[in-house]
Amino acid sequence: MMGRECMILAQNHRYLEDTYDGEDKLDVLIDDYAWLGNRVIVLPGVRVGKYAIVGAGAVVSRDVPDYGIAVGNPARVVKYRKKLGD
Numbered sequence: 001m002m003g004r005e006c007m008i009l010a011q012n013h014r015y016l017e018d019t020y021d022g023e024d025k026l027d028v029l030i031d032d033y034a035w036l037g038n039r040v041i042v043l044p045g046v047r048v049g050k051y052a053i054v055g056a057g058a059v060v061s062r063d064v065p066d067y068g069i070a071v072g073n074p075a076r077v078v079k080y081r082k083k084l085g086d
Helices: none
Strands: 011-016 019-025 068-071 076-080
Touching: none
Parallel strands: none
Antiparallel strands: 011 019, 068 076
């Protein structure tokens, strides 16, 4: 699920010594049953794991593990959801 106004970015400009040097294109993976709150920004090269939750307004700059709950800017895992069947 995804809230309103989320941004998922898969490329970024690359600059070396004040010159434009093309673009970096990195995959973004949002696994099954992940939940992104309103206005979440997911940066290039990041994986949001299965059943993970990302709080509203978070900027995800590194991977969120399965069942992780991440919030903030930059997003940090603050706790984990219970796994199904536990």
